[in-house]
Amino acid sequence: MEYLSVKEWAKKNDIPERTARNYCANGKINGVFRTGKTWNIPVDAELPKQQKKSVITPLLSILREQKAARIKGGIYHRVQIDLTYNSNHIEGSRLTHDQTRYIFETNTIGMVDIVVNVDDIIETTNHFRAIDYIIDETDGNLTENYIKHLHFLLKSGTSDERKDWFRVGDYKMLPNEVGGMDTVEPENVHRAMSTLLKEYNSIKEPTLEDIIDFHHRFEAIHPFQDGNGRVGRLIMFRECLRHGYVPFIITDELKMFYYNGLRNWPGIKGYLMDTCLSAQDYFKAVLEKFRIEYND
Numbered sequence: 001m002e003y004l005s006v007k008e009w010a011k012k013n014d015i016p017e018r019t020a021r022n023y024c025a026n027g028k029i030n031g032v033f034r035t036g037k038t039w040n041i042p043v044d045a046e047l048p049k050q051q052k053k054s055v056i057t058p059l060l061s062i063l064r065e066q067k068a069a070r071i072k073g074g075i076y077h078r079v080q081i082d083l084t085y086n087s088n089h090i091e092g093s094r095l096t097h098d099q100t101r102y103i104f105e106t107n108t109i110g111m112v113d114i115v116v117n118v119d120d121i122i123e124t125t126n127h128f129r130a131i132d133y134i135i136d137e138t139d140g141n142l143t144e145n146y147i148k149h150l151h152f153l154l155k156s157g158t159s160d161e162r163k164d165w166f167r168v169g170d171y172k173m174l175p176n177e178v179g180g181m182d183t184v185e186p187e188n189v190h191r192a193m194s195t196l197l198k199e200y201n202s203i204k205e206p207t208l209e210d211i212i213d214f215h216h217r218f219e220a221i222h223p224f225q226d227g228n229g230r231v232g233r234l235i236m237f238r239e240c241l242r243h244g245y246v247p248f249i250i251t252d253e254l255k256m257f258y259y260n261g262l263r264n265w266p267g268i269k270g271y272l273m274d275t276c277l278s279a280q281d282y283f284k285a286v287l288e289k290f291r292i293e294y295n296d
Contacts, residue, residue: 003040013047023048026137027145034152034169054138055244058293063135063241072105075290076135079249080104083237084127086251087230090258093120100124119158126154127230134238141201142235144193150231151224160226172225179263183222192221209269211239212276216265246287246294248279 004012010020023029024039028048032041054060059075066076085100094117095103102110103124109116130153137146152169160166165173171189175182184192200206200214215236222228233250240247250258254275261272287294 002043004043006039006041009041009045015047024145025149026140027143027147027149028140029145032145048140054242057241057244057295059246059287060135060138060241062292067132067135075286075292077104078286078290080128080131082251083131083233083249084124086249087233088120088123088127089252090250090255091229093117093123095120095124104128119160122157123154123230126156126158129153130230130234131237134234134241138238138242142197142239144190144197147193147223147231147235150234151227154227154230166225171223174225176222176225178219178222178228179259181220181263183220189221189223193223196221206239206243208240208245208276209273211236211243211245212272213266214239216262216272219262244295246280246284248276248283250275250279251282254279 006020006024007017010017013020020041021039024032024034024041029041029045031045032039034040062074063076063079065071066074071077081097081101081104084104085095085097088095088100102108103121107125109121130150133150133153148169148171155161155168158168161168167173171193172186175185177183196214196217200210203210206214215232218232218235219228224231237247237249239245257271257275257278261275264271284294
């Protein structure tokens, strides 16, 4: 297969390089892949077809407005801190909620006489970037490249990036397990993810249950060496925003119910559904506090 650079492919299709680069980053070009910081585009790759746009709910509109203006104390500010703190804490980060808030608000660390894991700090700032990405990029179907880019945003600059066997922004090289259960073997991950995305994207109007089912199947595949839970929860938040559902944040208090729900899905869907609905009720209360309309 012959490949073109972003510049070459943009010139061939008479589009700006920036547009071509965004197509690559958002997974809109079939067969594209990254080598270091360089995108490789199949020479016969076609321009992306127009895809269904996300539902622009009051929440999504306000998140984008407050993100652009960097407004403090609003719903964007709240989502960044709460989603980042809880999702990282579930995975073992030792940063407190206040420390997470301080990093977001001041872009400094400000800790004295406390031993802090550098990766916890890097992954916190990276998670802020990943949330910005899912707020901005909600149009179009999920793709492997979109999901890989979320992983790239989350893990860039961490100590994992220096490990030969760890792929930042790409699927795992070594077998892994989750909760003592086997996951998909590395050589079968692409096929499993391709099948999952094809089946999910074929659903014209996904329900909340469809989104949660996707999350379970994604976590069962466990496509990355590390970061699967955080990437998976970012995807759930994104898909809720995209399809007009009230999103939700799995808090540390709900962690055990969440893990129990994942283990029992799809045999007993009620465990995970009830956990997500409880988290959604909490987020509805937050929306009401900020006087943001939502659909029940």
